[in-house]
Amino acid sequence: MDISVVVPLYNEEESIPELFRWIERVMHEHHFTYEVIFISDGSTDRSWSIISDLRRQSDHVKGIRFRRNYGKSPALYCGFAEAQGDVVITMDADLQDSPDEIPELYRMIKEDGYDLVSGYKQKRYDPLSKTLPTKLFNATARRVSGIKNLHDFNCGLKAYRHEVVKNIEVYGEMHRYIPYLAKNAGFSHIGEKVVHHQARKYGTSKFMGWNRFVNGYLDLLTLWFLSTFGKKPMHVFGFLGTIMFFIGFLAVVVIGAGKLYCLAKGIPQRLITDSPYFYISLTMMLLGTQLFLTGFLGDLISRSSQNRNDYQIAETI
Numbered sequence: 001m002d003i004s005v006v007v008p009l010y011n012e013e014e015s016i017p018e019l020f021r022w023i024e025r026v027m028h029e030h031h032f033t034y035e036v037i038f039i040s041d042g043s044t045d046r047s048w049s050i051i052s053d054l055r056r057q058s059d060h061v062k063g064i065r066f067r068r069n070y071g072k073s074p075a076l077y078c079g080f081a082e083a084q085g086d087v088v089i090t091m092d093a094d095l096q097d098s099p100d101e102i103p104e105l106y107r108m109i110k111e112d113g114y115d116l117v118s119g120y121k122q123k124r125y126d127p128l129s130k131t132l133p134t135k136l137f138n139a140t141a142r143r144v145s146g147i148k149n150l151h152d153f154n155c156g157l158k159a160y161r162h163e164v165v166k167n168i169e170v171y172g173e174m175h176r177y178i179p180y181l182a183k184n185a186g187f188s189h190i191g192e193k194v195v196h197h198q199a200r201k202y203g204t205s206k207f208m209g210w211n212r213f214v215n216g217y218l219d220l221l222t223l224w225f226l227s228t229f230g231k232k233p234m235h236v237f238g239f240l241g242t243i244m245f246f247i248g249f250l251a252v253v254v255i256g257a258g259k260l261y262c263l264a265k266g267i268p269q270r271l272i273t274d275s276p277y278f279y280i281s282l283t284m285m286l287l288g289t290q291l292f293l294t295g296f297l298g299d300l301i302s303r304s305s306q307n308r309n310d311y312q313i314a315e316t317i
Contacts, residue, residue: 002032002086003034005099006080006089007090008041009093010040013043017054019099027060036062038064038093039076040064041071041075064078073174087160089105089158097156100196106159117191118193121155134152150190157195164185167185168181173219177219180223180227181223233298234295237298241290241291245285251280
């Protein structure tokens, strides 16, 4: 099979039939073999009923229905597990992503050799409350991930080589960082294509505002830590703990030496426990010890994990 189109959706009953007809027309014009996988993420409108009707009309349609709303990442995870195409295309169901982009995305994967191609909506029709956090988020993601050539990490329109979607785990709200997940799994040939962004035709956006930026930042921090220190937490916690303990210990030594010097010279000196620096030093030593123990416990948990030796093997002969 040439292409699997994965479409996560939540309450998009108006746009589903039009989107499928559009995809169907593009596939027939270019003679692709294909499947369209709709994932209804706990929709409360007629979305699932419409998907069921489309399935009865076409063998190219597949559907997955969640009992409740889990989010976009779980929807993509289940869609990736079901996908059988050589190239997997993801797009949103709100008609803001154009299926006319599919042939060129397919060509970039098959002929140009990309592992992943991400869409870049250079001209957007979203409100400022959505575009401004997106710009800040993308700038941060480029710096942390090291993928300098991507301008729009969170664009729903992406193309993947089949092996990519079978070797990454999209969970929580990590769909924003699929290029980063792919890079960490060893799929580093990542490209970008400027795509047409259309104004929303039906309903309102389900994802708005600054909360996306805050949650995205926290997810990025988690992913950075897991990719950098996930299997060696002692390297970060142990290092920080050792530094803090050493500084606190030196401070205690300096305070104690000063007190002994004053006693030897008969110089009046207040009690060590009257000095705030003494308690600051003890606090640093205690925090350093706790950080070191945190790293030690993290290492024990990591070594006991079933995935401690989960490495991506590209080929075996």
